[in-house]
Amino acid sequence: MRGKKMSIRVLVLVLGLAFAVGSAWAQETIKVGVVGPRTGTAAATGKAFEEGIKLATDYVNAKGGVLGKKLEIVFEDTAGAPDKAASGFERLVTRDKVVMVLGESHSSSALAEIEVAERFKVPFIVVEAWADPITAKNYKHVFRAGPSNSGVVNETIAKWVVHEKFKKAFIVAENTDWGLGIAELTKAALTKAGVQFDFLVTERQSQDHYTELSKIKAYDPDVVLAYVYGTGLHYFVAQAGEVKLMPKAVVLDGAGPPSLWPDYWKNVGDAGDLECFVSSMHEKVELTPLATEFREAYVKAFGGPPTDYKSRSIYDSILIAADAINRAGSTDSDKLVDALEKTNLLVTRGTVKFGTEKGGPGYHQWDPPMLVVQWQKRQQVVLYPPEAATGKLMR
Amino acid sequence: MTDIRFYLILFAAAGLFSLLPLGLGDYHLHVMIVSLYYLMMASSWNLLAGYTGQVSFAHAAFAGIGAYTSGILAVKFGVNPWAGVIIGTAAASLLGLGVGVLCLRMGGIYLSLTTLGFSEILRIVITNEYDITRGTMGLQVPGLVEEYSKAAYFYIMLGAAMITLIVLYKLIYSNKGLCFRAVQNDERAAASLGVDVVKVRVLAFTVSSALAGLAGGLYGHYLHLITPEIPSLDQQFLVLSMTVIGGMGSFLGPVIGAFSLEILSEYIRAYGEYHVLVFGLIALVVARFAPNGLMGLAASRLPGGPAPAVTVPSTGKS
Numbered sequence: 001m002r003g004k005k006m007s008i009r010v011l012v013l014v015l016g017l018a019f020a021v022g023s024a025w026a027q028e029t030i031k032v033g034v035v036g037p038r039t040g041t042a043a044a045t046g047k048a049f050e051e052g053i054k055l056a057t058d059y060v061n062a063k064g065g066v067l068g069k070k071l072e073i074v075f076e077d078t079a080g081a082p083d084k085a086a087s088g089f090e091r092l093v094t095r096d097k098v099v100m101v102l103g104e105s106h107s108s109s110a111l112a113e114i115e116v117a118e119r120f121k122v123p124f125i126v127v128e129a130w131a132d133p134i135t136a137k138n139y140k141h142v143f144r145a146g147p148s149n150s151g152v153v154n155e156t157i158a159k160w161v162v163h164e165k166f167k168k169a170f171i172v173a174e175n176t177d178w179g180l181g182i183a184e185l186t187k188a189a190l191t192k193a194g195v196q197f198d199f200l201v202t203e204r205q206s207q208d209h210y211t212e213l214s215k216i217k218a219y220d221p222d223v224v225l226a227y228v229y230g231t232g233l234h235y236f237v238a239q240a241g242e243v244k245l246m247p248k249a250v251v252l253d254g255a256g257p258p259s260l261w262p263d264y265w266k267n268v269g270d271a272g273d274l275e276c277f278v279s280s281m282h283e284k285v286e287l288t289p290l291a292t293e294f295r296e297a298y299v300k301a302f303g304g305p306p307t308d309y310k311s312r313s314i315y316d317s318i319l320i321a322a323d324a325i326n327r328a329g330s331t332d333s334d335k336l337v338d339a340l341e342k343t344n345l346l347v348t349r350g351t352v353k354f355g356t357e358k359g360g361p362g363y364h365q366w367d368p369p370m371l372v373v374q375w376q377k378r379q380q381v382v383l384y385p386p387e388a389a390t391g392k393l394m395r
Numbered sequence: 396m397t398d399i400r401f402y403l404i405l406f407a408a409a410g411l412f413s414l415l416p417l418g419l420g421d422y423h424l425h426v427m428i429v430s431l432y433y434l435m436m437a438s439s440w441n442l443l444a445g446y447t448g449q450v451s452f453a454h455a456a457f458a459g460i461g462a463y464t465s466g467i468l469a470v471k472f473g474v475n476p477w478a479g480v481i482i483g484t485a486a487a488s489l490l491g492l493g494v495g496v497l498c499l500r501m502g503g504i505y506l507s508l509t510t511l512g513f514s515e516i517l518r519i520v521i522t523n524e525y526d527i528t529r530g531t532m533g534l535q536v537p538g539l540v541e542e543y544s545k546a547a548y549f550y551i552m553l554g555a556a557m558i559t560l561i562v563l564y565k566l567i568y569s570n571k572g573l574c575f576r577a578v579q580n581d582e583r584a585a586a587s588l589g590v591d592v593v594k595v596r597v598l599a600f601t602v603s604s605a606l607a608g609l610a611g612g613l614y615g616h617y618l619h620l621i622t623p624e625i626p627s628l629d630q631q632f633l634v635l636s637m638t639v640i641g642g643m644g645s646f647l648g649p650v651i652g653a654f655s656l657e658i659l660s661e662y663i664r665a666y667g668e669y670h671v672l673v674f675g676l677i678a679l680v681v682a683r684f685a686p687n688g689l690m691g692l693a694a695s696r697l698p699g700g701p702a703p704a705v706t707v708p709s710t711g712k713s
Contacts, residue, residue: 082533083622094422108532112620115535119543175525177532203523204531
């Protein structure tokens, strides 16, 4: 009797599985890959990407999907490590057969991935990896719909330093392609602007910044430009508070998201207040109707306003990809590249148009506008650019 | 096993393997290429741990030396990657000889600790000397072939794996191999019969390091990217698991271990870092129920099947 019951259960299970597999076959999708850190010190970026992916796929599929099929995103973990990023990218292309890849949040990983993209001729839209060489290599299949180091430094950070009339700056950069690259560009921009500065490099995964902080304190700067990503930034700010670097100096988180992660306040405590950071998102500075739509959808889906702006960055890139696939009318790589080059699409951060002039980092590049925001009594106040400012710098 | 039987089996297996690119796509070929890399790593580590009883934790570090030597030569000095791989192999064997001479008199747990330290020092140097190595950013290196093709890399790795197995076979089933096992079973007895224990150990260490350097050099150029992950302890323990699970001290054990664990790891990759936990659990289960690994299990189940050369050696001899 018991054996018979078991057989029926097995039969039902097998039929159920067969049905599930059958319906999966019947419902064809077009796959787009996403790469980003879901583990490691920047795992919070992976979480922000997941949120953006959910909202964007719902949005695209509600509007008819791509080429009459549903859009499906396959998200591969890179752990923030170039070797895992490159092999993950390759897996998306060779195993999952994605037609395009989006994402990334680490420049060193992106620099490994663009080689794979070019080798397999798969269009790749970099979202939040800022190093200039990513687009400066002028690869046919590589685009960036997000900040570049030169854009962020020359259009936002250096201008803000001048705007606030800081006289002495200290640049501290992690030993990554993003950190070293953005530090070099900042040095050049500050030299041009006549701002005195000093510079040092720190280890990306370091949890102890006291040695660096004692050197910085001895220099007595007005502003510290901290190019440290991941939870390393939390250690840096908390320890800067301990050595009383503030309030004489203002600390700017030159990446942004770590200052917005859920564990920021838990990790840095009161030292986090009056810290500044760059961001492409602020609820009072919504440049397009889609930005408002995104925020409303986010609140509905996740029960609160978006924090990490990278959820919106990946959202935009999925919209750009879907638009390009639909305009190309095909998933052919050359046609997709051609369609991407002709992109003229309003997303949450403005109208996307990729540069097509070869010879520099502007090729296949679209820079969204960036803001400098300060935490004031745990509220975000926009300081720069002046036309978007919601308050003044506090020390 | 007679020489003829060994070569027959090896070339028959290689012949069958060489047909794989006809039927497999890029993704599956990639899994095969990585498996062949691990086959080279696990088999050469087995020469040390399985045949002479020296548990070294620097095997992945020697692969890293091969990879970084070849990679830096190619990137900074424009050296041809093939020449780079040969120089990398030589560098790994020289360093292997150096480390061997320095610490093989220690033996047992002291050797393990020293090699662990060596491995960690190497990682710190690579990470911090980012001007030369690019540290955790990864060093992008040219490939071994002009036109990128998975099939070409598959044949290169297959060839290198065959060379590794032939070198190991020649060594293990020679008089020297007899000395290896004599030293492993009872060092003092071997010494009393005229075996130069330290020389035997240094030889095994040098050959094993050279083979790791060769594997690492080829693997780095296949990936086009060398990072401190190649010489990491994670990789070391993966190679160790492959050897132990396959069957330490048996010629075929590491081969079986490398393929089964690499293929398994592709299946369980979806569970992120938990796949390391799964490996650990499998290693524990194998150690408990099949102390001689999968090969030992096969030997006990199949009468007349391949038997491991020895049981799992203790590492505490001095």
